Amino acid sequence: MSITELGAGHPPDRTIDLAVHARGLVKTFGGHRAVDGIDLDVRPGEIFGVLGPNGAGKTTTLRMLATLLEIDAGRAEIFGVDVARDPHRIRQLVGVTGQYASVDENLTARENLWLFARLQGVAAPRARSVAAELLGQFGLEDAADRPIAQYSGGMRRRLDLAASLITRPPLIFLDEPTTGLDPRTRGQMWDTIRGLVADGCTVLLTTQYLDEADQLADRVAVIDHGRKVAEGTPDELKSAVGDSALQLTLAEPDEVPAAVEVVRRVLGSEPVVSPERGRLNVALDRADLASDVLIALRGAGVSISSVSVAKPSLDEVFLALTGHGTDGDDEKDTEESR
Amino acid sequence: MSTMIAPARETVRAADRVAATRRRVSMGETLSQTLTMAWRAVKKMRRNPEQFSDVALQPILFTAMFAFVFGGAIAGDVQSYLPLMIPGILAQTVLTTCMATGTQLREDMEKGVFDRFKSLPIARIAPLAGPMVADLLRYTTAATLTFAMGLVMGYRPEGGVGGVLAAILLAIITGWSLAWVFTWIGTIARSAQAVQGISMMILFPLTFLSNAFVPVETLPGWLAAFVRINPVSHLVTAARDLSNNALVSGEVAWTLLACAIVIAIFAPLSVRSYKRHM
Numbered sequence: 001m002s003i004t005e006l007g008a009g010h011p012p013d014r015t016i017d018l019a020v021h022a023r024g025l026v027k028t029f030g031g032h033r034a035v036d037g038i039d040l041d042v043r044p045g046e047i048f049g050v051l052g053p054n055g056a057g058k059t060t061t062l063r064m065l066a067t068l069l070e071i072d073a074g075r076a077e078i079f080g081v082d083v084a085r086d087p088h089r090i091r092q093l094v095g096v097t098g099q100y101a102s103v104d105e106n107l108t109a110r111e112n113l114w115l116f117a118r119l120q121g122v123a124a125p126r127a128r129s130v131a132a133e134l135l136g137q138f139g140l141e142d143a144a145d146r147p148i149a150q151y152s153g154g155m156r157r158r159l160d161l162a163a164s165l166i167t168r169p170p171l172i173f174l175d176e177p178t179t180g181l182d183p184r185t186r187g188q189m190w191d192t193i194r195g196l197v198a199d200g201c202t203v204l205l206t207t208q209y210l211d212e213a214d215q216l217a218d219r220v221a222v223i224d225h226g227r228k229v230a231e232g233t234p235d236e237l238k239s240a241v242g243d244s245a246l247q248l249t250l251a252e253p254d255e256v257p258a259a260v261e262v263v264r265r266v267l268g269s270e271p272v273v274s275p276e277r278g279r280l281n282v283a284l285d286r287a288d289l290a291s292d293v294l295i296a297l298r299g300a301g302v303s304i305s306s307v308s309v310a311k312p313s314l315d316e317v318f319l320a321l322t323g324h325g326t327d328g329d330d331e332k333d334t335e336e337s338r
Numbered sequence: 339m340s341t342m343i344a345p346a347r348e349t350v351r352a353a354d355r356v357a358a359t360r361r362r363v364s365m366g367e368t369l370s371q372t373l374t375m376a377w378r379a380v381k382k383m384r385r386n387p388e389q390f391s392d393v394a395l396q397p398i399l400f401t402a403m404f405a406f407v408f409g410g411a412i413a414g415d416v417q418s419y420l421p422l423m424i425p426g427i428l429a430q431t432v433l434t435t436c437m438a439t440g441t442q443l444r445e446d447m448e449k450g451v452f453d454r455f456k457s458l459p460i461a462r463i464a465p466l467a468g469p470m471v472a473d474l475l476r477y478t479t480a481a482t483l484t485f486a487m488g489l490v491m492g493y494r495p496e497g498g499v500g501g502v503l504a505a506i507l508l509a510i511i512t513g514w515s516l517a518w519v520f521t522w523i524g525t526i527a528r529s530a531q532a533v534q535g536i537s538m539m540i541l542f543p544l545t546f547l548s549n550a551f552v553p554v555e556t557l558p559g560w561l562a563a564f565v566r567i568n569p570v571s572h573l574v575t576a577a578r579d580l581s582n583n584a585l586v587s588g589e590v591a592w593t594l595l596a597c598a599i600v601i602a603i604f605a606p607l608s609v610r611s612y613k614r615h616m
Contacts, residue, residue, distance in 0.1 A: 019352065044352055066457055070614075079356045089359040091459035093352075102450040106382045118374045119460050121367060163454065170352035200350035 019044045019171050019202040020065060024074030027060050027226075034060045036226035037074065042204055042219075044079075044170075047197055049217030050206045051318070057226040058206035059099060062173050065204075066096045078171060095164035099175040102160060103148060109135060109159050110144045117166045134162040138192075154185035161192065172196055174205040178212060190216055210315050224322045237317045242283030245312035246290045251303040253278035259302050266296045272319045281316045284309070368461035375468020383472065392438065393476045397431045397484040404551065405491060412552060420493035424484060425505060425577035426550030429570050431480040432513035433545055437537040439473055440520030444530040447612075463609050466525075470517055477510040485581075497584035504586070505577040508593060512573045515597035518604035525611040550574050569596035 020042035027035040035057040042048040050058045063069040065076055067087040076083040083090050096102075103112045113131035122130060135144045138158040143151065151159070157177065164172060177193065178186040193216060196203055207213055213220045214234045222230040222237070230237055250259060256273060263271040263282055267289065271282040284290060290309050297304060312320075363371075383389050404423055405416050413419035443466065446452065455465045485495075485502055495502050520537050527533040547561065548570040554562050565571050569592075576589035 068453065068456055079352050081356060081359070086361065088361060088363065088459055089356075091457060092359045093355060094457070096454070096457040098450060098453055100450045102452075102454040104378065104451040105449070106385055107378065111381065115374065115378055116454070116458065118377075119371050119455075119458055119464070121370075168350050170350050170355045200352075202352070 017044070018042065018077070018080075019046075020048070020076070020078055020204060021080075022061075022065065022074065022076040025061060025064055025071060025076060026073035027057070027064055027069060028072050033226050035064070038221075038223065038226070038228050040076075040221060040228075042202060044202050045197060045200065046218040047193065047203045047205065047216050049213035049220040050204070050223055051208075051210065051213045051220050052206075052223035053208060056223045058223055059175055060226075061223070062096075062175055062204070062206060066094055066173055067091060068096070092167075093169055093171055095167070095169035095172045097157075097161050097164045097172070097174050097177065099179065103156070103163055105148045108145045108147060109140050109151075112148070112159065113163060113166065116163050120167050122166070130166055134165065138162045154181050154188075157181065157185075157189065158192075161189075165196075168199070168201075170200070171202045171204065174203060176206055176208065179208065186212075210313060210318065214313070222318060222321055229321045230317070238312045240317065240320075242285060242312065244284050244287045244290075244309055245316055246282040246284055246293060247306075247308045247310065248280045248282065248297075248304055249306040250278040250280070251305040255302045256280065258300060259297060262296045262300050262302065263293060266292050272316065274315075274319065278305075281312070281319065283312065283316075283320065363459070363461040368464060371460045371464035372467045372471060375464050376471035377468075379469040379472030380475065383475070389438075389442070390476070390479070393431075393435055393480045394483060396434060397427060397480055398487050400430065401427050401484060401487040401491065408551060417492055420488055420491060421495070421578070421582045422553075423551060424488040424493055424495075425574050425581055426548075427488075428481055428484045428505065428509050428577055429512070429548070429550055429573045430545045431484055432477050432509045433516060433541055433570065435476050435480045436473070436513040436517035437520050437541050438476075439470060439517040440522075440524035440533045440537055441530050443469060443521055443524040444527060444533045447524070448530070462613055463605070466521055466608055466612060470514060470521065473517060474510060474514060477513040478506070481506040481509045495581040497579075497581045501580045501582070501584035505580040508573065508576055508580065508590060512569075512593060512597055515600050516569075518601055518608060522604045522608040522611065525608050544568060544570050548574060569593065569600075572596060 018041055020040055022038065022040040025035050025038045025040075026033065038057070038061055040048075040050075040061070050061065052058050060069065064071045065078065065083060067083060067090050071084050078090050078093055081089045081093065103109075104115065107115065110131050113134055114127050117127035117130050118124065135141050138161070140155060140159060140162070143155060148156065148159070161174070161177070174193065178189050181189060190212075193203055193205070205216070217234065219231065219233055220237060221228050230240065232240070248259065250256060256278060259280055260271055260273065263269070263280070267282070267284075269283065271280045273279070274281055282290075282293060287309050290307075294304070294307065401424070404427065405419060408423070409416035409419035413422060446469070452465065485493075485506065488495075497505070519540065520533070523536050523540075524533050527536060548565055548568045550570065554565050554571075557565060572589050572592040576587060576593050579585040579587040579589060
């Protein structure tokens with residue numbers, strides 16, 4: 001931990017070498033522990049992904065770190081500033097883009113940016129030019145003076161992110177930045193997020209999409225039922241479930257139990273049955289064990305419609321870590337039922 | 339989106355930014371943020387003109403209705419009822435207008451943009467106080483229309499222009515102060531409808547159990563006792579003295595004192611429950 005001297009009036013802050021440093025975060029909603037003791041360490045300049053299904057506690061965690069929700073237990077620091085003790089300082093350091101567009105629907109895009117700039121103490125003429133700059137940067141010039149109600153989901157999301165960047169905060173929280181976006185808009189959003197890091201920002205994002213975490217994040221924490229079940233680089237997580245993975249699709253989905261039996265017999269390990277019908281994922285210590293499994297399956301009369309051997313995807317990581325798929329949890333999002 | 343090819347900009351340096359953070363919002367910042375929020379509320383009013391309908395219609399309808407219905411019974415004829423009634427209507431319309439503050443705030447708070455307001459380093463009171471500053475426009479409209487309607491019906495205030503303006507000003511101050519009560523209700527109630535319901539329950543006794551429409555002497559003793567301490571009665575009496583006699587009576591002081599007490603109690607309550615609740 002480095003010691004950093006700060007400006008007058010502030011006590012010296014310690015852990016400035018971490019952008020986010022959280023220990024044992026807890027949030028309870030009416031007896032239900034939505035967040036149940038989460039630790040997070042985000043390094044400056046990285047994209048950190050919080051991955052989990054709906055209702056896992058991702059948004060609640062983010063909202064606590066952003067001072068939008070009180071922390072029930074545990075503590076958190078952002079660039080060494082205590083979140084619970086110094087919320088006003090935290091708000092100067094963090095830009096928050098929520099899951100739902102948090103811009104004013106009664107105003108145009110230009111007026112929204114102007115409003116948020118003025119509120120943060122940007123002088124009026126400068127606020128106008130900052131708004132214009134951001135509108136250009138996010139490709140919203142043509143729609144700048146149109147009511148937000150006419151905006152597409154992607155445009156709203158871009159405006160929302162633009163509004164979070166007015167003061168160029170060093171840490172940016174993105175809550176499911178691409179949920180509901182089409183693939184092309186999603187790719188553009190990814191480029192924008194990478195651009196933020198290139199500018200020196202740190203990004204903490206939540207996502208339900210495994211490929212998003214895989215594509216963007218330097219490190220990932222997997223969260224399920226308010227607890228962290230794994231953390232590491234996407235590659236580390238993948239190798240945690242074996243060196244490679246054999247993906248089988250059976251010709252007859254009814255034969256899954258028979259196939260599971262064969263895998264147990266040959267490898268002595270348990271395959272993961274995917275929620276997709278007739279699909280099995282088998283973790284392999286060595287890729288050449290795949291042929292043993294295939295031969296045994298043919299011997300047992302189980303026919304296969306497709307087969308592949310690959311590095312495991314985060315989907316398989318998730319299945320292996322939590323025992324259920326990312327779409328297997330239909331529990332209502334606790335943070336939405338506030 | 340061309341962040342990647344954006345013109346070369348200075349790199350964001352976290353340590354410098356941490357050092358530059360401030361612990362608190364200054365008074366000047368609070369004021370400027372409140373005015374910015376007021377700008378937003380005025381924009382909103384201009385884009386939803388129906389928000390002005392209650393402000394515009396009520397003074398006109400109520401003045402005419404009350405004058406013709408109660409005029410003969412209470413004051414003998416409509417003309418001699420007007421000096422008694424117009425200040426009463428003034429108090430009533432301003433109160434109804436400030437009741438809408440709570441309902442609108444509640445609707446506003448349920449929108450996503452309030453989440454952003456909460457995440458910004460701004461004074462917690464600004465998103466509440468801003469719309470209230472913008473509401474001064476609505477009080478002014480309501481109060482002016484009440485007197486205008488009175489003039490049309492033949493009311494000739496003896497207090498002259500100065501007296502009438504002073505009465506309007508006092509009504510605006512009272513409306514703004516009492517709006518904190520409804521703002522507080524706006525932050526504690528479950529829905530905009532609930533705010534409306536609770537506000538009505540407060541508003542009706544306050545306006546009708548006052549001397550706004552009938553002389554206190556005609557009331558039974560126990561009721562007269564309540565009517566005498568009701569802040570609305572003080573406002574009505576003060577406004578009558580001002581507009582009918584150009585007299586700044588002690589009632590003005592009582593009204594202002596009541597306003598100060600209401601603000602001192604309900605402004606902090608509102609901010610606290612807004613912070614906890616959202």
